[in-house]
Amino acid sequence: MIDSALIGWSRAQFALTAAYHWIFVPLTLGLAVIMAVMETIYFVRKDEFWKKTAQFWMKLFGINFAVGIATGLILEFEFGTNWSNYSWFVGDIFGAPLAIEGILAFFMEATFVAVMFFGWNKVSRGFHLASTWLTGIGAAISAFWILVANGWMQHPVGMEFNPDTVRNEMVDFWAVALNPVAIVKFFHSVLSGWMTGAIFTIGVACWYLLRGRETKFALASIKVASIVGIVGTLAVMFTGDKSGVHIAEYQPMKLAAAEGLEDGGERAPFSIVPGIEVPGMLSILATHDIDGYVPGINDILDGYTDSEGVRHLSAEEKIYKGKTALKAFRVYRKIKDSAPNAAAEVKKVFDENKEYFGYGYIQDREDLVPPVPLIYWSFRVMVGLGSFLLLLMCVVLFFSWKGRVKDMKWLQWVALLSIPLVYLAGQAGWIVAEVGRQPWAIQDLLPVSAAISNLSVGAVKTTFFIFVAVFTAFLAIELSIMFKAIKKGPEVEENR
Amino acid sequence: MFTYEFLQNYWWFIISLLGGLLVLLMFVQGANSMILLVGATEREKQLMVNSTGRKWEFTFTTLVTFGGAFFASFPLFYSTSFGGAYWVWVLILITFVFQAVSYEFQNKTGNLIGKTAFRIFLTINGFLAPLLVGTAVGTFFSGSPFTVDKAAAGDSLSPVISTWDSPWHGLEAVANPWNVGFGLMVLTLAICLGILYMLNNIDDESLAKKLRAHLLVFGIAFVVMFLNSVFWLLTKSGFAVDADGRVFIEQYKYLHNFLAMPWVLATFIVGTVLVLAGLVWTLACRKFRRGIWLSGAGTVLAVMSVFLVAGLNGTSYYPSVTDLQSSLTLANSCSSEFTLRTMAYVSIAIPFVLAYIVYAWRAMDRKSLTSQELEETDHKY
Numbered sequence: 001m002i003d004s005a006l007i008g009w010s011r012a013q014f015a016l017t018a019a020y021h022w023i024f025v026p027l028t029l030g031l032a033v034i035m036a037v038m039e040t041i042y043f044v045r046k047d048e049f050w051k052k053t054a055q056f057w058m059k060l061f062g063i064n065f066a067v068g069i070a071t072g073l074i075l076e077f078e079f080g081t082n083w084s085n086y087s088w089f090v091g092d093i094f095g096a097p098l099a100i101e102g103i104l105a106f107f108m109e110a111t112f113v114a115v116m117f118f119g120w121n122k123v124s125r126g127f128h129l130a131s132t133w134l135t136g137i138g139a140a141i142s143a144f145w146i147l148v149a150n151g152w153m154q155h156p157v158g159m160e161f162n163p164d165t166v167r168n169e170m171v172d173f174w175a176v177a178l179n180p181v182a183i184v185k186f187f188h189s190v191l192s193g194w195m196t197g198a199i200f201t202i203g204v205a206c207w208y209l210l211r212g213r214e215t216k217f218a219l220a221s222i223k224v225a226s227i228v229g230i231v232g233t234l235a236v237m238f239t240g241d242k243s244g245v246h247i248a249e250y251q252p253m254k255l256a257a258a259e260g261l262e263d264g265g266e267r268a269p270f271s272i273v274p275g276i277e278v279p280g281m282l283s284i285l286a287t288h289d290i291d292g293y294v295p296g297i298n299d300i301l302d303g304y305t306d307s308e309g310v311r312h313l314s315a316e317e318k319i320y321k322g323k324t325a326l327k328a329f330r331v332y333r334k335i336k337d338s339a340p341n342a343a344a345e346v347k348k349v350f351d352e353n354k355e356y357f358g359y360g361y362i363q364d365r366e367d368l369v370p371p372v373p374l375i376y377w378s379f380r381v382m383v384g385l386g387s388f389l390l391l392l393m394c395v396v397l398f399f400s401w402k403g404r405v406k407d408m409k410w411l412q413w414v415a416l417l418s419i420p421l422v423y424l425a426g427q428a429g430w431i432v433a434e435v436g437r438q439p440w441a442i443q444d445l446l447p448v449s450a451a452i453s454n455l456s457v458g459a460v461k462t463t464f465f466i467f468v469a470v471f472t473a474f475l476a477i478e479l480s481i482m483f484k485a486i487k488k489g490p491e492v493e494e495n496r
Numbered sequence: 497m498f499t500y501e502f503l504q505n506y507w508w509f510i511i512s513l514l515g516g517l518l519v520l521l522m523f524v525q526g527a528n529s530m531i532l533l534v535g536a537t538e539r540e541k542q543l544m545v546n547s548t549g550r551k552w553e554f555t556f557t558t559l560v561t562f563g564g565a566f567f568a569s570f571p572l573f574y575s576t577s578f579g580g581a582y583w584v585w586v587l588i589l590i591t592f593v594f595q596a597v598s599y600e601f602q603n604k605t606g607n608l609i610g611k612t613a614f615r616i617f618l619t620i621n622g623f624l625a626p627l628l629v630g631t632a633v634g635t636f637f638s639g640s641p642f643t644v645d646k647a648a649a650g651d652s653l654s655p656v657i658s659t660w661d662s663p664w665h666g667l668e669a670v671a672n673p674w675n676v677g678f679g680l681m682v683l684t685l686a687i688c689l690g691i692l693y694m695l696n697n698i699d700d701e702s703l704a705k706k707l708r709a710h711l712l713v714f715g716i717a718f719v720v721m722f723l724n725s726v727f728w729l730l731t732k733s734g735f736a737v738d739a740d741g742r743v744f745i746e747q748y749k750y751l752h753n754f755l756a757m758p759w760v761l762a763t764f765i766v767g768t769v770l771v772l773a774g775l776v777w778t779l780a781c782r783k784f785r786r787g788i789w790l791s792g793a794g795t796v797l798a799v800m801s802v803f804l805v806a807g808l809n810g811t812s813y814y815p816s817v818t819d820l821q822s823s824l825t826l827a828n829s830c831s832s833e834f835t836l837r838t839m840a841y842v843s844i845a846i847p848f849v850l851a852y853i854v855y856a857w858r859a860m861d862r863k864s865l866t867s868q869e870l871e872e873t874d875h876k877y
Contacts, residue, residue, distance in 0.1 A: 001653050062600060062875070069556060070596035076563055077578060077589055084579025085656045089649070091571025092831045099568035100842055102561030107849045110553035111856045117875045118550055123859050131856075162832070166646040166657065167571075169832040323652065330650035361652050450649075453579035454656040459665065463586055470590065474597055477608050484606030 007449055009460040010082045013467060015434070017074050019427060020471045024068030026426050029143065029190055030197015030232070031061045032136030036129075037224050043129045049492055053217055054132075055120075056490035057201065062117060063481050067474050074467070082460065086441055086451035093159050093170045094149055097177075101145035108138030143190050151182025153442045154433070155250040161354055163332055163347070168445070181246050185433075188239040191232040192429065196422050198229025199389055202396055203419040204486055206405075206412035215406060217492045222405060226397040233390040240383075241285070247436075248286035248294065251443055254436035255286060256297045257372045258379040264296035266307070273380065297372070301365055313356075315365035322359030325350055329357075361450040362439070370438040378431040385425035392418055503836040504826040505808060507569035510843055512803030514562045515633075516796035519682060521555040522626050523788070524548045526683075526690025528595070529622030531615055534710055539867055540703050541615065542603075542876075547697045547865050548690075549599045549877040554853070556596060568839050572644065572829035573814055576658040580642050581632065581666025588628045595621035599877045622690075623683065630682025632666075634675030636806045637729060637750065639817035641668065644824075661818040674728045681725045684718035688775060689795060692788035695778065699864035708779065715775045722768075729805075730754075735815035735823055743812050743823040753805045760808070764801035770794025 035057040042050035076098060080087050087094075115123060115131035123131070158175030159168040170176060202225050205218035247255045256264065259271055259282060267290060270281030283292040293307040303314030313321070328350035336343040362368060396415060399405045405412070437443060441451035527548045535541035567574045578585050594617040601607045602614035641661035648657045662668045669675045691711045695704055734749025746752065754761040774791030777784050807813035807826055814824035830836060863869075870876050 002656070059875070063604070066597045066600040069553070070593040073556070073560060073592055073596070074589055076560060077585060080563075080567070080574040080578025081582055081585055082579070084575035084658050085649075087567065087575035087579070088572055088657060091567055091574060092835050095564065095568030095571050095574070095831065096835055096839055096842075099561070099564035099839060102557065102564040103842060103845055103849060106557040106560055107554075107853060110557045111853050114550050114553065115856055115860060118873070119860055120875075121873070122862070127859065165832070166649045170835045170838070173834075173838045326650055326652055330647070333647045333650060361655060363652075450652075450655045452656060453575075453582070454659050455579070455582055455665070456663075459582060463582075466590070470593060477597070477601055480606040480608050481601060481604045484604070488605075 002449055002452060002454075003457055004449075005457045006455065006460060007452060009457060009464055010452055010455075011448060013082060013460060013464045014075075014078055016464065016467055016471070017071055017078060018430065018434070020475070021068065021071040021075055022426060022430055023423060023475065024064050024071065025143075026189075026193035026196035026423075027064050027200055028061065028068050029136075029139055029193025030195065030200070030228070031057055031064070032132075032139055032197075033194055034197050034201055034221075034225055034228050035061060036132045036136050037228065038221075039129055039132050041224075043125060049216070049220075052490055052492040053220060056217070056492070057221070058116065058132075059485055060204075060482060063478060063485060065113065067478055070474070071471065082453050082455070083441065083451050084453035086446065088167055089446055089451070090156075090159075090168050090442060092167055093152060093156075093176060096170065096173070097145040097149040097152075101142050105138050105142030105145060109135055109142065112138065140190055143193075144186050147186045147189055148177055148179065148182045150433075151179045151185045152176055154185070154437060155179060155181040155246065156442050156445050161357060163329055163350060164336075166333075181243075181250065184239050184242045184246060188236055188243055188429075191235040191239070192426055194228055194232025195236060195386075195389060196426060198225040198232065198393060199415075199418055199422040201225035202229070202393070203416045206415040207486070208489070209406060209412045210409065210416065214489055214492065217490050219400065219406060222396060222400050226393045226400060229393045230390070230397060233386065233393065236386065237390070240386075244285050245288065251437065252295050253297070253300050253368065253370065254375070254432075256295065256300060257370045257375040257436055258432055260372055260376040261294065261296040262298055264294045264299050264304075266291050266293050268292075268294035268296075271376075297369055301368065315362075315368055318356045318359040319362050319365065321353040321356035322362065324360075325353035325357045326360035328353065356444075358440070358442075358445045358447060358450075361447050367439050367447075370436055375432055375436045378428040378435070381428040382425050382432060385421050385428070389418060389422055389425070498837065498840070500833040500836070501827075503833060503840060504830050506840060507565075507830065507836055508807045508813070508826055509804065510846075511562075511566060511569065512800045512807070513796075514558065514565055515803045516798075516800035518555070518558045518562050518629075519626075519685065519799045520689065520792050520795045521551075521558050522629075522682070522686040523689035523693045523792070524552045524555045525595075525622045525625045526686035526688065527622070527694050528618040528690070529683075529687055530690060530694075530707070530710065531622070532619050534703070534706050536706075540700070542870060543698050543700055543703060543865060543867060544694060545599065545602065545615070545618070545877050546870060547694055550860065552595065552599060556592065559592065565839075569831055569836060570824070570826070570829045571831060572658075573824055576642055576644060576824065576829075577640070577814060579658055580660030581635075581640065581669070582660075583664070584628060584632055584666035584669060588625060588632075591621040591624045591628075594618075595625075603877050622686075626683040626686040627679040629679075631669055631675045631679035633682070634672070634678030635669050636803075636813055636815075637678075637732065637734065638669075638672050638675055639735065639815040639823075640666075641818040642816050642822060643819045644816075644822040674725075674732075677721060677724050677728065681718065681721035684714050684721050685771070685795065687714045688718050689788065689791060692774060692778060692791055696785045696788045697861070697865055699866045708782070711775070712779055715779065718775075719772075729802075735812035735820075737810045737812055737823075737825045737827075741825065741827055743815070743820050743825065745820075749811065750805050753809045753811060756809050757804070760801045760804045763797050763804075767794045767797030767799075767801060771798060 035054045038054035112131040112134040158172035160171050162169050205221045208214040208218040267280040268282040269277040269279045271277050280290045286294050295304045301315045305311045328346050332346045439447045441448045531544050598614040598617045602611050643659045646657050649655050691707045730751045733747045736746035771791045771794035774787035778787035812823035812825045816822040
């Protein structure tokens, strides 16, 4: 019998690692583009000012980069150490993108990041510029493959369950790699990194303006960053909208939880905050049709018929079918060698119910509902902050174009104070995506309770606190070094 | 021609090759274990840190790729070993985590705990990572206590299929001195490689002199540990698999494997000769700086052939000592034919990856690292 505390601590450990990882990764993705654009300007104009400007942001990039690698290593291996059943049950599909990520992306990043840092006086300007871009492209390719893996967890496609090997097996690689959920997730996540990089750059630049130093450098950085940031944010919003439609279709419970929607229906309202609703808006967002049917939490548990007339089973029916599939599986395993004919009959029962196999591990229908308040508020934090940050970047770009940012103290303060907000938005987004999927490790296929490693609670608790201490210490050191480096400032000549 | 069985063997070959490359790239760890032992002055320590500081990401990336490739091709190993030998893997990971940040942080103002602390982290990773990885690989021959029951997935309350049968969760491997001997062999090899790498990469007379003195000591230690492990492998009984997939104990199994696969034996011998040639030549000739090329290439060949002996020719590569039939074989732990085939196509990219790595390294390493360069460069550790 699996201890529920073991599930809790294992989830906590994975969440901790993923959350820390996502502090460092978005800045890597975003700064990579910003500094590559700056170096491109240097390459075209041959102006030392732009070289020094790019180099300063590369320095901050480097401070941030290492901790991202460290937390990423732990994440990859935690699938094995803490989610061993998961690793076997879906490893046939899930392992592939991880391996491809290593072969195609990490080596590219590792090779060219070294040229970028150490190659200024060793390789030609063109080779160096290419290396800077390839570092960023490598990071983006790596993000693609890991999000293919995550997209598959949200919407598993391209596989079949094989009762003989007791696992899901890949039957269509392109369905996995080009899974629409994964593609949208890739753009949504990577471009949110552009937002992070942009807000970070603008905020730091505004700190220099507030101090009245490095003015030319700061204004130039703001221009590049706000353009990258606005492009990124618009794309994040567009893919966010697509993502909403996907969630409505493939993960209706996540959507209901994100909206706190107990009972759904047609013309479902969108809740802005509790008490303030826009009528019909949720139906529009989720189905792109004001009369579209959006099921609430109770509808999903009790069973419902959607606007296309498809009946969705109730929780009890799904669990019943799941238990039937599990039972058929057990019998099949026992008699498949001794009584092949009877086994074939049992296999039929299994095949009829295998769609709900994962529900066989669910003990109680209440377990199918994720923690609503956390998801509801995380969603609002993500969307609210995202909208605010887009507005901020538009304002900054407008006044930067007008040449007035230098004198607008209030705007500089707002930009500086917005740096933590962009991180908050990113974390909130992942909480919606991952906590919103609970109790599933893989949507409808494998609940976390069946995905786990058989360890003692004490062991996982111990490693959890070790990781808390280590990651937090690294974050503190990273911030301290970052602040010192920013205080020291870039080595640009201001009056040329 | 590309049957399921062929693909399993092919992927074991890739895993073996990655294993060989990983041990070679642990020259980074080997070099780091020498920072505090050899580096007397700040200048020397800084040279050593910066020398591996431009390569460490490849070791890291190879480790991650090794894990990813193992996951994709033999997922039952991933789930059984990582989830079971928990403490060994967690320890290895933690030392690497400390290493990853230490380069960037050690020489920066504001790093809170000071330069020396980070160099100690690098040193700890330098010693522990090769030792632990080597010890873990030792269990590929000595076996581990675990049970795999795939039917358990049908139990809705307790569906975990892999169970570790020792409460020590991996630490019990240390109780077998042969495993530890294997670990010490990998450690001393990594140190030798690290020294050879620094002799090649750093242009500094006084440091080179000390490094050569240490090479003599650790070279002898390596040869002793190497002979110890080879003796163990060639005389021990092993875990064989019959045509029906049943595992049984066979005397001299690994010796038989070498003899049954002459090309593996030849690879092993060539690899060993190259490793020793690199060491001896470097020690005998003071002007000779290219030992890393000989010993490095030899390491890849020798380690690869040891992995091949562990898994090919009807051998269980990850045996269980508590339930013989739970032992992992290529056939019972691998991915589906479709996935192995798909990943085989992906593996065609590996030569291209190696090609651009070599191209970039050549561009960067045209000149050896000197103190003068470190003084002039903006970005240093």
